[in-house]
Amino acid sequence: MRVVPLGLVLLAWELVTRIGWVNPYVFPPISEIFIRWFTLVANGSMFAPLLDTLWRALLGLGLAILIGVPLGLLMGRVRWAEWFFEPLFSFAFPLPKIALIPLYVNWFGLFSMSKVMLIFTDCLFPIVLFAYHGARGIGQAHVWSAQARGTGPLRMFWRVVLPLSLASIYDGVQVAVVVAVLVAVVTEMVSGGGGLGTMMIRAYRYGDVRTAFAALVTISLVGLVLYHAAQAVRTRLLFWHVSDSQT
Amino acid sequence: MSGGSLLAWRTMHGVSRLLPIVLVLLTWQAASMTGWLPASWLPPLTAVAMALGGLVVSGELATNTIASLSRAGAGFGVAVVIGVTLGILMARIRFVQLAVEPILVMIYPVPKPALIPLFMIWLGIGNFSKITVIALACLLPIVVATFNGARSVDAMLLWSAQARGTSERNLLWRVILPAALPQIATGVRTAIAIAIIVLVSSEFISSDSGLGYLIFSYGGVGADDAMLAVVLYLALLGYAFDRLYVNALRRVMAWHAFAH
Numbered sequence: 057m058r059v060v061p062l063g064l065v066l067l068a069w070e071l072v073t074r075i076g077w078v079n080p081y082v083f084p085p086i087s088e089i090f091i092r093w094f095t096l097v098a099n100g101s102m103f104a105p106l107l108d109t110l111w112r113a114l115l116g117l118g119l120a121i122l123i124g125v126p127l128g129l130l131m132g133r134v135r136w137a138e139w140f141f142e143p144l145f146s147f148a149f150p151l152p153k154i155a156l157i158p159l160y161v162n163w164f165g166l167f168s169m170s171k172v173m174l175i176f177t178d179c180l181f182p183i184v185l186f187a188y189h190g191a192r193g194i195g196q197a198h199v200w201s202a203q204a205r206g207t208g209p210l211r212m213f214w215r216v217v218l219p220l221s222l223a224s225i226y227d228g229v230q231v232a233v234v235v236a237v238l239v240a241v242v243t244e245m246v247s248g249g250g251g252l253g254t255m256m257i258r259a260y261r262y263g264d265v266r267t268a269f270a271a272l273v274t275i276s277l278v279g280l281v282l283y284h285a286a287q288a289v290r291t292r293l294l295f296w297h298v299s300d301s302q303t
Numbered sequence: 304m305s306g307g308s309l310l311a312w313r314t315m316h317g318v319s320r321l322l323p324i325v326l327v328l329l330t331w332q333a334a335s336m337t338g339w340l341p342a343s344w345l346p347p348l349t350a351v352a353m354a355l356g357g358l359v360v361s362g363e364l365a366t367n368t369i370a371s372l373s374r375a376g377a378g379f380g381v382a383v384v385i386g387v388t389l390g391i392l393m394a395r396i397r398f399v400q401l402a403v404e405p406i407l408v409m410i411y412p413v414p415k416p417a418l419i420p421l422f423m424i425w426l427g428i429g430n431f432s433k434i435t436v437i438a439l440a441c442l443l444p445i446v447v448a449t450f451n452g453a454r455s456v457d458a459m460l461l462w463s464a465q466a467r468g469t470s471e472r473n474l475l476w477r478v479i480l481p482a483a484l485p486q487i488a489t490g491v492r493t494a495i496a497i498a499i500i501v502l503v504s505s506e507f508i509s510s511d512s513g514l515g516y517l518i519f520s521y522g523g524v525g526a527d528d529a530m531l532a533v534v535l536y537l538a539l540l541g542y543a544f545d546r547l548y549v550n551a552l553r554r555v556m557a558w559h560a561f562a563h
Contacts, residue, residue, distance in 0.1 A: 065409065082425060143324055150499070150541035151534070158530055162522065241414055242417075246507045265421070
């Protein structure tokens with residue numbers, strides 16, 4: 057049912073460009089874009105850029121999870137951590153982190169390091185904030201009953217706070233996955249160094265719309281696949297959670 | 304609680320929230336002054352403040368703010384008008400939903416800044432391509448939010464209005480739009496943040512004016528103090544816009560809190 061309208065749109069795209077209502081050089085038929093995409097995939101020239109974008113995005117995201125989750129949980133449970141970090145994060149939140157590219161290039165060099173660090177910075181925000189809200193929303197009764205049994209602070213974080221905040225943390229991770237791909241691509245467009253973003257900018261410079269579109273298709277696929285992978289991990293990890301029982 | 308003590312409490316709360324930010328800024332300055340933080344890594348805060356002053360006095364900041372805001376504003380404005388209209392039409396007319404939904408499904412997973420190179424091919428490297436990408440990026444959250452809001456309007460409200468013979472036009476303006484407003488407002492808030500991100504990205508990639516251009520060109524020549532000044536200014540601007548919007552919203556939707 058949902059496939060039919062989408063097919064019609066693609067068909068309309070194909071027809072309009074074939075009839076010659078738009079210049080096919082500037083706006084190629086969808087079939088030619090897919091042919092180009094398959095060609096680039098088959099001859100291997102899509103592989104290196106894909107790998108570059110992917111590892112940068114995943115490394116940045118992974119670092120953000122590693123540091124952001126404990127920090128967010130700490131903010132949610134410990135008074136002074138909340139007092140100190142919450143204003144900093146909510147002030148810096150609306151800043152488009154992409155504006156830091158020149159600064160990061162200055163700090164971490166022109167190559168992958170500055171890109172990974174920017175992805176890390178940008179992903180940190182949703183993860184910290186969602187972990188923070190998750191940890192804040194925990195029912196006090198759980199904490200009290202664990203305390204009554206003499207649970208230490210470290211064990212409390214690991215066995216009580218973390219599991220109970222996991223659903224919220226996952227919401228943050230799913231936002232961050234999309235952000236990671238986006239920032240990876242933009243940094244690659246701005247400061248080069250390979251990857252799908254650089255591939256697009258190069259195609260633009262040669263006026264090669266088909267390759268630009270093909271790279272765009274791959275970028276969108278990467279985003280979709282990562283998003284659904286995060287979703288799949290979530291359903292496995294959170295099968296016991298109330299908010300996930302329906303999905 | 305009397306008005307006075309409420310005010311005092313609010314001031315206290317505000318100061319307590321500001322304190323960490325002040326602490327970080329002071330640490331930054333102290334680290335620079337003791338030479339612990341070399342200026343090549345991060346120029347001292349005072350230098351950044353001076354650079355900001357210089358940019359204000361020279362008028363550079365004002366002209367580039369206007370350039371950026373007119374781009375972001377144009378794209379965002381177009382997105383609000385088209386987005387709300389389209390979202391409501393989709394919710395009310397089945398045919399429109401069938402026609403538009405597949406296009407949305409197709410565009411949704413695309414990271415919008417990645418569209419910048421394509422739009423530069425189609426529309427040139429000037430303002431028009433930037434505004435179009437900003438509009439497109441802002442459009443999606445607004446359409447989706449409006450559609451969901453308008454679709455989930457309490458059927459009872461619609462029926463009772465229709466039973467009184469309310470015309471379709473009045474139904475739209477007096478029932479559907481107000482009922483969908485909270486969701487539309489959330490979509491618009493997302494769109495404000497997106498507009499700034501896409502704006503800066505597009506000005507990084509190709510531009511000769513705007514705040515993104517300023518940051519990039521100062522960063523490129525190693526004038527870190529001026530670059531940081533613009534970055535901080537941009538953060539303040541983004542923060543101010545978000546606050547303004549939330550406060551305005553609270554006024555407009557005061558009735559909504561009471562309605563529930």
